[in-house]
Amino acid sequence: AAGVIQSPRHLIKEKRETATLKCYPIPRHDTVYWYQQGPGQDPQFLISFYEKMQSDKGSIPDRFSAQQFSDYHSELNMSSLELGDSALYFCASSLGGLRSRTQYFGPGTRLLVL
């Protein structure tokens, strides 16, 4: 079965650079979520999109922005990167909007900011 695809899998950036993470949800899934997970921490919800519209916002810094495109893939744009942005970034998708109880997670993008 198709899963959530994230690219790149690994990314190394320097401070103050920008990064773009991509997420391709499971086909026919209409909702995408972004999470940030620091070492040894639980995932922190950043932002979600339902049917290409931003639906909920969590602890996403103002330096980050995201969008969902017409083909339902989503991109997380991160600017002015800081050392503390080093983390695993997960995308999850679901079907049926935010009330869906089953989010399927991608393998994550490991971002390292030097």
Place this chain on the structure above:
Amino acid sequence: QKEVEQDPGPLSVPEGAIVSLNCTYSNSAFQYFMWYRQYSRKGPELLMYTYSSGNKEDGRFTAQVDKSSKYISLFIRDSQPSDSATYLCAMMDSNYQLIWGAGTKLIIKP
């Protein structure tokens, strides 16, 4: 104090043992309770979810919710080395956001 408390472990048990993983929570409005398994360097994988109090069984896994005590458990029978992973509990609040526990690292020794 976090809304969801989970002992980070590690919890080390011999192969074949019954494993008990637990979380407590403070928000009585939580309705949906999930257990995710996360292998190292991989994304969380939904194992089970339950609604309200009661038990739910799926193969070697049993999820238990006690809303009166604000306590949920995941039991793993006949544990295997391949069960070694971090297990995260998560609960859905009234805004349909997932509130996560810290995760318990489980090690099954052959």
